[in-house]
Amino acid sequence: MTDTPDKTPSPGQTLSARAEAALAARLARQAAALRANLRRRKDQARTRQDPSTAEEPSPATTQPPGNGENKTCP
DSSP: OOSSOOOSOOTTOOOOHHHHHHHHHHHHHHHHHHHHHHHHHHHHHHHHHOTTTSOOOOHHHHSOSTTSOOOOOO
16 A cells, blocks of 8 residues: 555564554554444445435426526626
């Protein structure tokens, strides 16, 4: 997704307790954001598939006013 290098340590490297906590917190935030994004996308897909929730255009927007002339604001 990004071109930045991964911040995880190499196999022979150890992290301090503070760095390990920061890494765990970042991974938790990322996981939560990914779950929220997935829920939003699923809700959007359900809304698009369910015809009962789709709004039907109102008659005022589909038919021209009165005698067929376009009304403009003064």
